[in-house]
Amino acid sequence: MSKVFASAIAIDYDVNNQRLTSRFQKKNDMKAHLFSILLYGPMGPYNNCYEQIKMKVWRIEGFNGLNKVYQEDINIGLLTEKRIQLLLQTLTAKESLDHSEIVGALVRRKSKQANNLLDVVHHKPNPEYSCGQNPYFTARVVTIEKNQ
Numbered sequence: 001m002s003k004v005f006a007s008a009i010a011i012d013y014d015v016n017n018q019r020l021t022s023r024f025q026k027k028n029d030m031k032a033h034l035f036s037i038l039l040y041g042p043m044g045p046y047n048n049c050y051e052q053i054k055m056k057v058w059r060i061e062g063f064n065g066l067n068k069v070y071q072e073d074i075n076i077g078l079l080t081e082k083r084i085q086l087l088l089q090t091l092t093a094k095e096s097l098d099h100s101e102i103v104g105a106l107v108r109r110k111s112k113q114a115n116n117l118l119d120v121v122h123h124k125p126n127p128e129y130s131c132g133q134n135p136y137f138t139a140r141v142v143t144i145e146k147n148q
């Protein structure tokens with residue numbers, strides 16, 4: 001771990017984890033704050049401390065025909081695959097089904113009212129799911145780059 005000491009700030013840069021931490025020696029020290037911005041800002045000599053990191057997310061997308069009507073990225077650790085399936089069913093029910101169709105999707109399979117409008121399809125081998133006919137929702141795992 002390398003350390004840089006400014007007049008009123010201590011800045012630690014962990015080379016292995018590529019994390020930057022700073023702590024002020026005095027509260028509300030504007031000079032130290034500006035100094036750290038000059039060093040570690042986009043034009044500073046230590047600007048490469050902030051590198052792109054890759055992270056996996058669930059990409060939830062909603063389509064009406066070929067038009068994308070909804071997209072959101074959720075950190076992969078926040079939802080299990082069961083919860084993703086429930087989320088897709090909920091979004092599909094909200095956007096495209098009336099009350100009797102929702103009841104039909106939840107009753108026993110071989111009953112008179114049963115339908116398969118909320119069935120979730122798993123597209124193997126990837127963790128990718130879809131639910132609905134039109135509009136329909138998909139969820140898949142993607143890797144995105146994010147600034148640290």
